[in-house]
Amino acid sequence: MLTVIQNLPDHVFGVRASGEVTKDDLKEVLLPGLESLANQYKEIYYLLVLDTDVQNFTAGAWVQDLIAGVKHFTDWKKMAIVTDQKAVEKFTDAFSYISPGEAKGYELRELQDAIDWLSIKK
Structure with a gap:
C-alpha cells in the first residue's frame, strides 16, 4: 500500500510504502x-x-513505476529513498549517475535529513 506523506514542503511529494x-x-x-x-x-x-521490502512490489507496480520514471524523466530534480535495505540505498545513490536529477539513499532513522535535503530547491 502507498500512502501520501503529509506536511512536506509544497514542492515535495512523498509516499510511504x-x-x-x-x-x-x-x-x-x-x-x-x-x-x-x-x-x-x-x-x-x-x-x-520504504517500510516494506522491495520484494513486496508486484510486477505491475514495477511497470507503473517505470512508466512514471520515463514519463517525467526530465522533470526529476531530487529523489530521496528512505529505507533500511542497504541494496536499495546503494542503488539509489548510483542512480544519480544516469538520471538528470539527484538521487540519495537514506536510512529510516535519517528521514528528517532526507526531508531537509529535499526542501532545498536546486
Whole structure:
C-alpha cells in the first residue's frame, strides 16, 4: 500500500510504502501525485519511505513505476529513498549517475535529513 506523506514542503511529494504495493497503488497514489507536482512546478522533488521490502512490489507496480520514471524523466530534480535495505540505498545513490536529477539513499532513522535535503530547491 502507498500512502501520501503529509506536511512536506509544497514542492515535495512523498509516499510511504508498506505491505504489498500493487499497480493500483501506483496508478491511484503515485502517478497522480507526480503528475500534479510536474504540472504545478515543472520539476519533481520526491520522497519514498520504504517500510516494506522491495520484494513486496508486484510486477505491475514495477511497470507503473517505470512508466512514471520515463514519463517525467526530465522533470526529476531530487529523489530521496528512505529505507533500511542497504541494496536499495546503494542503488539509489548510483542512480544519480544516469538520471538528470539527484538521487540519495537514506536510512529510516535519517528521514528528517532526507526531508531537509529535499526542501532545498536546486
